Amino acid sequence: MQQVDQQQRNLTFLQAITEALSQEMERDKSIVVMGEDVRIWGGVFGRFKGFREKFGDDRVLDTPISEAGFVGAGVGAAATGLRPVVDLMFVDFFGVAGDQIVNQAAKMKYMFGGKAKIPLVIITMIGGGLSAAAQHSECLYSVFAHIPGIKCVVPSTAYDAKGLLTTALRQDDPVMFFEHKFLHSSTEGRPVPKESYAIQFGKADIKREGTDVTIVGLARTVHQSLEAAQELQTQGISAEVLDLRTIVPMDEQAILDSVKKTGRLVVVDEDYPRCNIATDVAALVASKGFNYLDSPIGIVSSLDTPPPFSPVLEEAFLPSVEKIVQSAKAAVHRT
Numbered sequence: 001m002q003q004v005d006q007q008q009r010n011l012t013f014l015q016a017i018t019e020a021l022s023q024e025m026e027r028d029k030s031i032v033v034m035g036e037d038v039r040i041w042g043g044v045f046g047r048f049k050g051f052r053e054k055f056g057d058d059r060v061l062d063t064p065i066s067e068a069g070f071v072g073a074g075v076g077a078a079a080t081g082l083r084p085v086v087d088l089m090f091v092d093f094f095g096v097a098g099d100q101i102v103n104q105a106a107k108m109k110y111m112f113g114g115k116a117k118i119p120l121v122i123i124t125m126i127g128g129g130l131s132a133a134a135q136h137s138e139c140l141y142s143v144f145a146h147i148p149g150i151k152c153v154v155p156s157t158a159y160d161a162k163g164l165l166t167t168a169l170r171q172d173d174p175v176m177f178f179e180h181k182f183l184h185s186s187t188e189g190r191p192v193p194k195e196s197y198a199i200q201f202g203k204a205d206i207k208r209e210g211t212d213v214t215i216v217g218l219a220r221t222v223h224q225s226l227e228a229a230q231e232l233q234t235q236g237i238s239a240e241v242l243d244l245r246t247i248v249p250m251d252e253q254a255i256l257d258s259v260k261k262t263g264r265l266v267v268v269d270e271d272y273p274r275c276n277i278a279t280d281v282a283a284l285v286a287s288k289g290f291n292y293l294d295s296p297i298g299i300v301s302s303l304d305t306p307p308p309f310s311p312v313l314e315e316a317f318l319p320s321v322e323k324i325v326q327s328a329k330a331a332v333h334r335t
Contacts, residue, residue, distance in 0.1 A: 011192040014184040016158035017123075018047055020165040021085065023196045025055055028083060031169060034061040034070055035087025044089050045125075045184060071097035071122065075105045075174075078120040083169065088124040091140045091178065105174040106149035117172040121165075126154075127180040127220055127270060128307045128318050137307035137314075139219075139271040144176045145247045145280070151175045151201060152248040156222035157189025160245055163199030170198065180219040188223060202249035206258070210240035213264040213328045216255060216281055218244045221268040221300075221319055228324035237332050247277050255281060256289045263294035264331040268319050273301040295334040298327035 011019065025031045033048055033055075039062040042049030052060045063070035067088060074086035088094060094101065101122070108116045128137040145152050153168055153175060155161040161179070168175040189207075207222060208229050217225040222243045229239035242258050244250060259265050265285055269278035282297045300319045308314050 010187040016162040020162040024169040067096040072100040083119040091124045120174045123177040129182040133309040134306035142276040154218040159190040167198040204251035204254040208241040210238040212238045214258040217268040260292045266298035
């Protein structure tokens with residue numbers, strides 16, 4: 001029987017997340033999972049399917065429909081020696097548990113003079129494209145990036161998702177892990193090794209090299225940016241696509257180095273346009289890399305309105321390959 005090369009496995013984004021969780025729970029008995037319907041159903045998209053049989057009822061905990069209650073329980077568990085993974089089903093629901101995340105998890109280490117450890121991972125789904133309407137389609141990672149004390153992870157590929165989640169589960173600080181549901185079935189990107197591996201936070205990844213314009217994205221917008229780069233290539237424009245991977249910490253040097261090479265910048269962000277990651281990246285380059293720029297910075301974001309239910313309106317609301325292409329061409333041709 002021919003031996004399979006484990007380095008060439010193409011897992012889906014969701015499978016990679018499940019594998020990282022399972023491997024880390026095998027390695028570290030203090031990791032527990034809690035959330036709505038995680039024990040029987042494995043969570044809303046089956047992320048934890050089979051975990052109850054493998055790890056038992058003491059480590060896979062169903063909770064009431066009370067984000068304030070189970071996120072608070074996760075913070076308390078983290079403060080007292082466990083390493084909880086809390087399934088906040090959709091990021092849109094975070095407001096119910098805002099105090100537990102912003103005032104407790106994020107600040108406890110600071111308020112106790114660095115003596116407290118809060119090894120908490122909140123894994124939550126983000127993003128549009130599936131007509132899930134206004135309360136199940138937001139991104140909102142920019143909100144958490146604004147709060148000191150929280151690390152924020154936004155992967156775009158199965159390979160990155162597994163490695164970054166492994167790192168998150170080994171942190172002694174709270175981590176928000178944002179999982180774009182549109183990418184669940186995606187197998188794009190590097191093959192996923194079977195063995196456990198970790199990807200360092202704060203290290204962006206160049207998904208495509210180029211010389212004429214830098215396109216910075218995260219989560220689904222990385223894939224849209226890669227499609228836009230292919231279209232731009234047919235028009236004689238070489239686009240470099242930079243995947244942030246984590247927004248806290250953010251790899252500022254990688255952004256600046258890329259813009260220094262290309263002289264132009266387009267930032268693509270599915271979050272709302274005011275005070276989002278795109279404006280943060282643009283401010284960084286404007287303040288620390290202004291002399292590198294040959295044209296104004298382009299920003300492609302969602303519109304300043306709640307996500308629509310209508311597929312036609314949602315398509316108009318979200319960033320698109322066409323919008324990225326137009327912004328990149330404008331940056332190049334204004335030189």
